[in-house]
Amino acid sequence: SQRTLVLLKPDTVRRGxxxxxxxxxxxxAGWSITALELRTLDRGTLEQHYAEHVGRPFYEPLMDFMASxxxxxxVVEGERVVEGVRALAGPTDPIAAAPGSIRGDFGTIVRENxxxxxxxxxxxxxxxxxxxxxxx
Ligand code: GTP
Ligand code: MG
Numbered sequence: 001s002q003r004t005l006v007l008l009k010p011d012t013v014r015r016g017x018x019x020x021x022x023x024x025x026x027x028x029a030g031w032s033i034t035a036l037e038l039r040t041l042d043r044g045t046l047e048q049h050y051a052e053h054v055g056r057p058f059y060e061p062l063m064d065f066m067a068s069x070x071x072x073x074x075v076v077e078g079e080r081v082v083e084g085v086r087a088l089a090g091p092t093d094p095i096a097a098a099p100g101s102i103r104g105d106f107g108t109i110v111r112e113n114x115x116x117x118x119x120x121x122x123x124x125x126x127x128x129x130x131x132x133x134x135x136x
Pocket of ligand 1: 110113
């Protein structure tokens with residue numbers, strides 16, 4: 001099977017939506033949560049995580065937002081879970097996200113779009129090392 005790194009961004013925590021979002025992941029048959037931690041992300045961790053976006057106009061506001069309060073990091077394992085969690089999340093821009101998806105149901109603006117999920121198996125392995133260095 002596959003694993004993926006999921007972040008519930010600070011807007012999810014502030015709005016009391018952890019249970020709602022984790023519930024959608026947990027209810028998916030055949031998937032399991034194998035690591036979970038609530039923590040305020042530091043700049044160093046975020047620089048590693050968002051290295052691909054350095055220099056983009058949204059980079060600094062994104063970094064500030066992501067460090068603005070506690071977030072939840074999870075590892076989810078299961079069949080086609082990389083593609084699957086991104087499907088549950090919906091497109092990056094909540095305006096473009098269909099009702100029924102996490103971003104479509106709760107999203108407001110593109111930066112505060114509730115959830116991150118790795119975009120490939122390679123990204124997942126890279127990101128899991130950043131957030132859960134102790135995990136094999
Ligand atoms: P993640 O799962 O968080 O990586 O989102 P994504 O893969 O759907 O989007 P991407 O990796 O392209 O961008 C990372 C994050 O930067 C997004 O989730 C948004 O929070 C933010 N972001 C991306 N594009 C824009 C943009 O055009 N404007 C703003 N303000 N934020 C953006
Ligand atoms: Mg991304």
